[in-house]
Amino acid sequence: MDNAAALRAVTAELEDxxxxxxxxxxxxxxxxxxxxxxxEILFIGEAPGYHESIERRPFVGRSGKLLRQVISEIDLEKGxxxxxxxxxxxxxxxxxxxxxxxxxxxxxxxxxxxxxxxKLVVTLGRFSMAKFLLDVKISQVHGxxxxxxxxxxxxxxxxxxxxxxxxRSTKMKEAFIKDMQKIPKVLSWIKEQENVETLAESVKSLxx
Ligand code: URA
Numbered sequence: 001m002d003n004a005a006a007l008r009a010v011t012a013e014l015e016d017x018x019x020x021x022x023x024x025x026x027x028x029x030x031x032x033x034x035x036x037x038x039x040e041i042l043f044i045g046e047a048p049g050y051h052e053s054i055e056r057r058p059f060v061g062r063s064g065k066l067l068r069q070v071i072s073e074i075d076l077e078k079g080x081x082x083x084x085x086x087x088x089x090x091x092x093x094x095x096x097x098x099x100x101x102x103x104x105x106x107x108x109x110x111x112x113x114x115x116x117x118x119k120l121v122v123t124l125g126r127f128s129m130a131k132f133l134l135d136v137k138i139s140q141v142h143g144x145x146x147x148x149x150x151x152x153x154x155x156x157x158x159x160x161x162x163x164x165x166x167x168r169s170t171k172m173k174e175a176f177i178k179d180m181q182k183i184p185k186v187l188s189w190i191k192e193q194e195n196v197e198t199l200a201e202s203v204k205s206l207x208x
Pocket of ligand 1: 045046047048049052057058059060061063064085164
């Protein structure tokens, strides 16, 4: 199965389980991830809000407009990224997701990560950051690249403030934009690392 088909299968499975999954009554309540099936960058938000749940697309409301505007300002191409959420249905009154909701949707986000095998994961807000980074404060680590061991695989994670928080405070908006502007450089650095590692592997295989 190619990536696009595998990602469609994740959505189909979510829709089949609607009614059993928290916050859902029917397939229409599921807001699947969207973007390039060969994305190098995976943005992970928290949970869909009102507009997302109507359009069934992640990040299409006010905070989504900010996110997508900055993505285009830093010249990321559509083929480079995928956008998803920790929880794939809307919590009432946009309250924070509950631990059991995060747990219920975890296998689906994990599958998206496995399929995409992104070079860089950008977490938006503290809930998606907490999936990868334990015992840290977003105010202290935002905009700093982290290398984590995720289910036995290396993953690069760049935590950021949630764009909704950026809309509430000028200071956070400045930090959010500044952090987002780091993405192209960070991505190039990760690719260089990979090239160096591949080169080292081939030298090793020549020598031994
Ligand atoms: N906020 C999120 O975390 N995700 C969305 O999809 C929209 C708003």
